[in-house]
Amino acid sequence: MAAFTIAAGTGNWFSALALGVTLLKCLLIPTYHSTDFEVHRNWLAITHSLPISQWYYEATSEWTLDYPPFFAWFEYILSHVAKYFDQEMLNVRNLNYSSSRTLLFQRFSVIFMDVLFVYAVHECCKCIDGKKVGKELTEKPKFILSVLLLWNFGLLIVDRILDILCTIPLLILIYTNIRLMFSKRHMEGAFLFAVLLHFKHIYLYVAPAYGVYLLRSYCFTANKPDGSIRWNSFSFVRVISLGLVVFLVSALSLGPFLALNQLPQVFSRLFPFKRGLCHAYWAPNFWALYNALDKVLSVIGLKLKFLDPNNIPKASMTSGLVQQFQHTVLPSVTPLATLICTLIAILPSIFCLWFKPQGPRGFLRCLTLCALSSFMFGWHVHEKAILLAILPMSLLSVQKAGDASIFLILTTTGHYSLFPLLFTAPELPIKILLMLLFTIYSISSLKTLFRKEKPLFNWMETFYLLGLGPLEVCCEFVFPFTSWKVKYPFLPLLLTSVYCAVGITYAWFKLYVSVLIDPPVGKTKKQ
Template structure:
């Protein structure tokens, strides 16, 4: 028998910091099995999509994004880092030169070293492997994307849902498990991300995964870790800067509300500078090397937009021929002014009153501003505002479903060129099926009025007609891209409505911060 002494309880502050694991987080429970099933279904869907075609298949001389990623593995394997962004006899920048930050180059090197060089060395042979396309190399290339998804995006999605669950004080018991399983499914079964990464062929899952992980870390009070993860996202794809105003506004607003704001800002700045220094270390030996990389990250010569992207510049170019009337310098100024002006209210709101929900809305509004108004926007850029929209799916299920549908529809011409229409239809149907599992009892938003339903229904019916017209009819020779333009204009109109709604919604949030107190220390 013991001495009879009773063990001292832990300090109150320790008890407050400990959060019980939600019941669905434990795989041994039915709810946990449901979350595991959602992840396995998302994995299976990715595998099935990866069996299909990809960007530029069999289309010389430049092929497409698949060839670009393969070529970057070739270059990083056979040339030193100092030449990765420099035009040399071994690295012709006119042929898919690297145009992403150093972390993408390191990722290309790792994938080439671990997957392609050991099992298909001819697929990454210097100069002789251009346009290399075999079933074996395609399988290896697909596995590089799948492994990246499993290592980065899947854990980030689980981390976010876990943090969001605990912050909302729901889901730790059995009553809220359906909502959190549904939220996880909505993030992992994002049809746009799956089709672009595992169909078209890219690695957005890495930069977006780092961003989702950074959001989760900041919501959990681990701001230094969150800043580190977001810096990784920025150093993987420069388009992650779409989220930068939201991170800056939220973190700066929280620092201003603490006892020593200067110290709080300095420690975040140190993390940012240190992370960038490590990522850019091979290029810090001279300013010339740094500028060589930077010049590749800002392709102004491509023009203010690409293809039929559903943003302001491309949609209004039907009336105003921006590229013909104005110089690149003027367009850079116009786009910068419009972007900053549209994102500033959202950023100011977070500086003034930082909160968890406000942060999520700010991420959406900031990325919306960049997509709609910034310079050099591609159809695939809609993935960036779509990610924070999926994180807000429980808060705004109607807006999220609405946005996802038109985001996917806006990429129809791109996916049609890639031969991914079957996958497009299948993922749209799967998304609709899983989306409808969240019934009215679990929705946090008020019921829609008849006018709102009509506002949604009429464009939807028009989009259904456009699907049929685009896939089955050919426009006249005088207007060969008429149907693409109609799709673009419809999607742009819906994006503008959604952007206005989410900006207004952010400013209507209460001033008091939600969740863990703002003074909680980083772990």
């Protein structure tokens, strides 16, 4: 981190940060690649070698195309570059194909797309105000934010090691936020977000925040001095304009499949409800705690002979497989139940965005809460989805001490929950070192930024975060040498998921309390 300080003093610190992280990604090229490597190779092959009418029907590989059409077209464009590296990677029947040229193409495609991400971060940092130190204005908040986004540990291992192309959607997300919050370009923001949804439909998580913010700030043409809206200033023309933008983008994306009468097939791929409540490795959310409680109750029930062993469902929640299962003691959860829970969790934040406007910061907080609430209660949530909350929270962390505290708890816990994704021995020191560097820098820099405020952590939060150290020692260095490794192979994943779920739930609750008690723009707490 000393290099960052030197760079900051020269005035070229952003270029140094961007160059440094690019060099690091190049060094990570030989590291482990997950099944996502084969997922994207297969999507390249599907879009390159098959007509569009077969894209969402092809099922030679288990890794079928399940992203929206814009991402499929993005893969199609990439495939025409990939053929110059290794033509064999574009053969649909070459399952689990890998070669040195294929690896280089996959890695460099991610690194090359990062140029766009760097641009979005640069534009975002220009919108962050400096911080006064005495009579001078320092750019320290901008510098810290640049590190938090460009050197984000989660992005380093998810996008750069696991070969998941998050860069383009993240670019659009960040740029959309800039256009909406700081430039007030609502139509452009609506267009970009519509494009984003057709790149990666997981961003439906934050669609309520965008919809309400656009409706309130754009479709009502005037506000009262206290921030409330003037109902007689509602513009139907602007509503129609927004709807037309979304419709045209959706028509461009889904139109070809509508013409082929394939929309039901496309949606069945995008929303695979038959995959079960949880992913193979439980995302650290409410359902992880729910599953763990059911497991504990079932063990107690068997010990006390309240339960019949012959009636225990065969599909195990802790097998590490993607499958549907029935809970033993607690009521089993359906997709409808998760939808209802998610909507209930989101509604208070939407209410605050409408009735307690807090400017751009209020929108960002609502967006984060929508992402976190969907992560907490959604159906078949992937552990990587925690990044949807961490990244917007990064923007909030450099502006207010309370948000910085919540960010540090969320990012430390959320990033640690990604550790099981890199489970091979060579990557163990890499992931530990990278996370330690990022976490230490995040905590120390934000503490320095808000050194005149109250401490960022209380004793309970400090104790919990320090507990991640012993947990890692137990999971990585102790458990493999015990007899439990054979009998309970999924135990480290269960412990990691449940422990991190506690921290993420706490951060979600703490952010919600902060949003609910903070006054609207133009008012103070005394008022």
